[in-house]
Amino acid sequence: MKKFKSIFYGIYIFYFVFSAFIAFYYEKIVLHWDWDWINTWTGLIRFVLQMGAIGSILFITEIIVENIHLAAKRRKIKTLENEITDLKAKLYDKANSKETSLQAETQIEKPTDTPQQPKEE
Template sequence: MKKFKTFFYGIYILYFFFSSFIAFNYENIVLHWDWDWISTWTGLIRLVLQMGGIGVILFLTEIIVENIHLGAKRSKIKTLEKEVTDLKAKLYDKSNASAPEPTSAPAVEKKNEDPQPPVSE
């Protein structure tokens, strides 16, 4: 899918550059160049409409490919999230099973009631 998207984006960029070239040089194309298939302004309008149709088809294809790719990624993310949740549950169960049981009375340390340190002779 990644190679297809790279190839498709290349075609899309070439189409954009070709359309931009025609948009910026339309007067030179009709008046100064001797193109047989664009001899009049109506021929140029037909070309622009055909280019627009091709652009719409390319754009719709891009949207469809992106949605397919995003759908595949979302399903992969959901399965990985489920796997993470299952692993967390297993880890929690394992930690509860091996935890020592608490005693009934907490152990209290005796404090040294003699505030003075022992004197050595």
């Protein structure tokens, strides 16, 4: 997933750098290089709309990929939290069993029958 996201972000950044380059230097490209594949205003508007559509598709794809990644991370966090809760419960049970065994040992060690004094009547 990380590799895919890295490649996708590279494509995403390249797209926006290319779009910014065309937006800022369109006039220089057309006049200096005589490279006008868009020969009318209608062609320019169509090109801008196509670039916007490509950008929208890339943005929607990014949102979908991020949500998939977040859902996977949330699932992993939830399983780890459940594991932590189980380990805490086991630790608590173990501490209680030691405590009860210590109490039982102290009761066994203490003599319950104390020599009684003869009763005076």
